Amino acid sequence: MASARMVGLFAGIGGLELGLGASGWHTELLCEIDPGARGVLAHRFPDTPLHPDVTRLRAIPANTELVAAGFPCQDLSQAGRTAGITGTRSGLVDEIFRLVRRRRGPRWLLLENVPFMLQLGRGAAMRHIVDALEELGYTWAYRVVDAQAFGLPQRRRRVLMLASRTEDPRTVLFGEDAGIRTVGDPEHDPCGFYWTEGVRGLGWAVNAVPTLKGGSGLGIASPPAVRLPSGEIVTPSIIDAERLQGFEPGWTASASTVPGVREGHRWKLVGNAVSVRMAQWVGGRLADPLPPLPGQQHLVPGTPWPVAAWGHNGVAYRMPLSTWPVHEPYEDLREFLTDARLLSARATAGFLRRTTMGNLRFPPGFLDDMASHLDRMGGWAA
Structure with missing residues (x-):
């Protein structure tokens, strides 16, 4: 695809930006509060403006076509405090909607977070996000995806949520499904x-x-x-x-050069990052959308959020999909x-x-x- 312009909020160490960049997306602005992560972004994206605090960011560039945000998961994860979408960290997702509203909405909005957000508060966190997107006029779709599908030997499931005012996000997230596969035998494999x-x-x-x-x-x-x-x-x-x-090896090495940042902090940066290959898959499907697979069923309000769903104007549908959209060669x-x-x-x-x-x-x-x-x-x- 021709070069398209995006913004990375809660950018971490640039997983979404790096992965989407492989399909031609050019990052116009990065925003990240962690000093170590900013050190990595400054080194890896030296020509991209870098803002330190999303709450003080007044606006995103007018020509932005996609906003990507792996917003903080500390209040949503089982390992965290599970304070919910109103927690001091995960509640920052509302800053995304504030910035999107000021620009009357970019064409695409891509969010990433932990699967536990589907369960938290009996689904209240997801309902909050869905309601905000629909208020802004977006059609939304999400899918839980496992990084193992892209060949990486890490069992890492994440919610990828894509919304658009003008396009059908199902053609990106729901166009293929390879099904979960067995990748090893505990008797013979690590x-x-x-x-x-x-x-x-x-x-x-x-x-x-x-x-x-x-x-x-x-x-x-x-x-x-x-x-x-x-x-x-x-x-x-x-x-x-x-x-x-x-x-690539050594991607976060520059974090250790930031005053006050310990070497061990690199583990936190990597652990909180978005899988690059997962973002590459989304970028590939944005460039080459596919008709959504059949089988949708009405999602009754109040029922648990499934592995995949989409909706618009207060009506939602579940999709019978696995967490493995593809079977890339496994390492x-x-x-x-x-x-x-x-x-x-x-x-x-x-x-x-x-x-x-x-x-x-x-x-x-x-x-x-x-x-x-x-x-x-x-x-x-x-």
Whole structure:
């Protein structure tokens, strides 16, 4: 497609902008409040104006055709405070609508967030967004999409919501559906999990890592771990994490040069980022729309929000779609990790201690592998 103009709000480290850019979208303005993320954006998009605070941004450029926004998910995620759409962070989505309203609406509006937003407040968060979009005259559609569909060995499901005043967003999000597929065997393939868990959950993923998380607000990293078929337990480096999100190695290195930003903060930036390949898929479908697949059914008000839906003027429909729109060639986790390190004895011991504090059930042989790994790392004394 010919170059089209977009704005990136809550831009993070530029996942949406980078992915859409592959289809010809040119970013005219970026807005991001996190100093480390701004350091990355300034380095990676040096010719793009960068604004630090969406609440003080008066307007977006008049020629904007698409506004992309991975708005904050802290109040919407299960890992966060779940304060809801009115929380101090996720409530910032209303700033998007304020800016869109002032320009009488760009042609496209693309939002990204965590799937838990569909459940929060019994669907109130989504209803708030849908009502705002319809008030602005938009037809909306959303779909929960998994980054694994695009070949990345990270189980990462996100809500992609696309709205337009002039086009049919279904032709972008609902034109293809490949169906969920099995990408590994726990008996023979690496399995990802969170070594920081062990009491209430594990995040177990076969031939993939579980969803990368932002980690501590203090800049303390929270990487996952991987049990290799050999029984060794490793943890990806920040370089691997960047690649798991579709970025090139070292994409966030410039964040560490910002005064007051710790090296561990890069994990938060990567964990909060939008998958580049996911954004590339949207960009590709914007450039080459497809007729929406059949099977829509009326969505009764008050029922749970499904995996995919669309609506306009107060009427909504569910779509029978999976979280895998395509089957891109899958990159096996064992070959993907190029800079993994052995999980430390301290981290392994801490995990094994936590497993005794709850009633969580573990895959066969997993705790034996953890104990053997601890022995190889020097045991409890180490």
